[in-house]
Each structure stands twice: as C-alpha cells, then as structure tokens.
Amino acid sequence: MSLVSGPGRAVGSRSEQTLCIQKHVDYIKNLDTRRDELEYWLTEHLRLNGVYWGLNALYLLGHPEALPRKETINFVLSCQKDDGGFGAAPGHDAHMLYTVSAVQILVMLDAVDELEKRGLGGKQKVGSFIAGLQDKETGTFMGDEWGEADTRFLYGAFNALSLLGLLDLVDVPKAVTYIQKCENLDGGYGIKPGAETHAGQVFTCVGALAIVGRLDLINKDRLGGWLSERQMENGGFNGRPEKLEDSCYSWWVGASIAMIDKIHWIDGSKLASFILKCQDPEAGGFGDRPGNMVDVFHTHFGIAGLSLLKFDGIKEVDPI
Numbered sequence: 121m122s123l124v125s126g127p128g129r130a131v132g133s134r135s136e137q138t139l140c141i142q143k144h145v146d147y148i149k150n151l152d153t154r155r156d157e158l159e160y161w162l163t164e165h166l167r168l169n170g171v172y173w174g175l176n177a178l179y180l181l182g183h184p185e186a187l188p189r190k191e192t193i194n195f196v197l198s199c200q201k202d203d204g205g206f207g208a209a210p211g212h213d214a215h216m217l218y219t220v221s222a223v224q225i226l227v228m229l230d231a232v233d234e235l236e237k238r239g240l241g242g243k244q245k246v247g248s249f250i251a252g253l254q255d256k257e258t259g260t261f262m263g264d265e266w267g268e269a270d271t272r273f274l275y276g277a278f279n280a281l282s283l284l285g286l287l288d289l290v291d292v293p294k295a296v297t298y299i300q301k302c303e304n305l306d307g308g309y310g311i312k313p314g315a316e317t318h319a320g321q322v323f324t325c326v327g328a329l330a331i332v333g334r335l336d337l338i339n340k341d342r343l344g345g346w347l348s349e350r351q352m353e354n355g356g357f358n359g360r361p362e363k364l365e366d367s368c369y370s371w372w373v374g375a376s377i378a379m380i381d382k383i384h385w386i387d388g389s390k391l392a393s394f395i396l397k398c399q400d401p402e403a404g405g406f407g408d409r410p411g412n413m414v415d416v417f418h419t420h421f422g423i424a425g426l427s428l429l430k431f432d433g434i435k436e437v438d439p440i
C-alpha cells in the first residue's frame with residue numbers, strides 16, 4: 121500500500137508535484153556524454169560512486185537498461201588495483217568507498233563472476249582488501265592504507281562483504297561492539313565513540329547492525345524519536361538539529377527509521393512533496409533543496425527517498 125498519494129496534480133505550468141521520470145532517466149544517461157564539461161572533470165574523484173548512484177536510480181525508476189551493461193562492467197574492472205580494491209577512476213588509489221560501489225554495481229548487473237574471469241584474483245581478493253582495513257584492536261574499519269577510521273567504512277565493509285558472501289573474513293562481533301561504543305544518549309550514533317550524533321552516521325551504524333542481524337541492540341524508541349525530529353516544517357529532513365533540510369537526508373534518515381520499523385512516525389506526504397520540489401522538471405535531476413543545482417548524488421538519494429515511501433512509479437527499495 122502506498123504511504124503517499126502520488127503523482128499529485130500539477131501546480132500551474134510547473135508540475136512540481138509530478139515525478140518527471142523520463143527527464144531523470146535522460147539526465148542520468150547524459151552525464152556520461154558530457155565529458156567536455158568542467159563539472160564532469162571536477163568530479164573525477166567520485167566517478168565510481170557516481171556510476172553506482174546513477175545506476176541505482178535508474179533501477180528504481182524502472183530503466184536499468186539506460187546505462188550500457190558491458191561498458192559499465194568494463195569501467196568498473198578498469199578501476200581495480202593490484203591490492204584487490206577499487207579506486208574512484210582508473211589510476212586512482214584503492215579506497216573502501218569505491219570498492220563498495222564496485223561490488224554494488226557488479227551485483228546489480230549480475231556480473232560478480234566477471235571478477236573471477238577478468239578481475240585480479242576474483243572476489244576473494246576484493247574481500248581480503250576490505251578485511252585488511254579492519255583495525256584488529258578496535259574492530260572498526262579504515263578507508264584506505266592511510267588509516268582514517270569512520271563508521272562509514274565499517275558499514276561499507278559489512279555491505280560489500282555481505283553482498284559477496286564473505287563476512288566471515290572479518291571479526292563481526294568486535295565491529296558490533298565498536299558500533300555500540302558509538303551510541304549516544306539521544307539514541308543516535310556518531311563517526312566514532314564520543315562524537316556527536318549525525319543522521320549519516322546513524323544510517324551507517326543501523327545499516328551495519330541490520331546486515332548482521334543485531335537490530336536488537338538499538339534503543340528504537342529513543343532513536344526513532346531523534347530521527348523523527350529531523351523532519352522540518354516544509355517536510356524535508358536535516359542531518360542534525362539546527363541544520364538546514366537536504367533531500368539526501370530523505371534517505372539517511374528515512375532508511376534508518378524504516379529499518380527500526382518507525383517510518384510511520386514521520387509525515388510521508390510532506391516528505392514526498394519536499395523531495396519533488398527539489399527536482400528540475402525541465403532538465404531532470406534533483407538538487408539538495410528546491411531551486412538548487414542538480415547533481416547525481418541528490419538525484420539518487422531523492423529518488424531513493426521516494427522509493428522508501430512507496431511512491432507510485434518507483435520500484436520499492438529494501439532499506440537494508
């Protein structure tokens with residue numbers, strides 16, 4: 121059953137409450153044909169993440185075929201490094217975040233076996249790159265060899281390893297204990313123990329616990345309360361108290377509250393209406409706030425937010 125009634129009626133000449141599916145599909149497809157534009161080159165460090173965001177958005181919009189499968193797989197494999205991890209683009213150093221995107225893309229394209237055929241050492245090698253980033257003392261994960269630790273990387277490790285069926289390569293109980301240490305009195309989670317609660321970090325910690333079946337460790341009433349307070353007057357979510365709303369928090373907050381079964385604590389209609397106002401109805405894509413420039417990141421997370429709300433015309437996502 122739909123939590124919101126959509127697509128709604130057009131307002132004036134700008135159909136602000138109608139989801140412009142074909143415009144968004146075209147926007148994402150055209151990202152790859154705009155290589156002569158500065159914006160493309162300025163985001164080279166995000167390239168593999170960008171492919172994941174674009175591809176996942178296309179799946180949710182019901183147009184997975186809009187990106188060419190073979191070329192996409194070739195690009196992913198071209199980003200792999202000798203250590204088994206993946207960089208943002210060919211020639212970039214391997215990092216957890218890009219390795220997770222690479223795994224997610226290959227799983228979506230049903231192409232994990234390409235790692236055995238053409239990758240460097242198969243999926244086992246990818247798994248050992250990720251496992252090698254676990255801090256044996258604390259249980260958390262680093263992003264790369266330089267050692268910055270962040271609950272984002274812990275979540276990424278659990279996400280990719282579970283997709284590959286290789287979670288047994290890491291010390292799951294130790295990582296779970298680390299997540300518990302990141303819990304704050306407000307029920308939320310920070311980037312590391314003692315750090316302030318942030319909706320992005322809540323998503324990574326709740327998501328990691330969900331993947332390994334330990335949602336029982338969460339104080340769901342307290343966390344659900346903190347998450348539902350993120351909804352602003354205009355329906356959008358912010359990531360922390362006193363901050364502005366932003367369409368990408370539709371996912372970070374929305375998926376977190378869905379994973380702890382409290383999505384009915386938020387106003388889905390108001391959220392959907394805010395997200396729709398962030399779309400560019402002429403050129404396609406979503407920005408962080410109404411009227412702002414669109415980008416593939418907010419396009420993906422805006423659409424993912426609508427998907428959580430079971431919005432008409434969008435495939436339903438599993439928040440876990």
Ligand SMILES: [Zn+2]
Pocket residue numbers: 366367368369408418
């Ligand atoms: Zn954002």
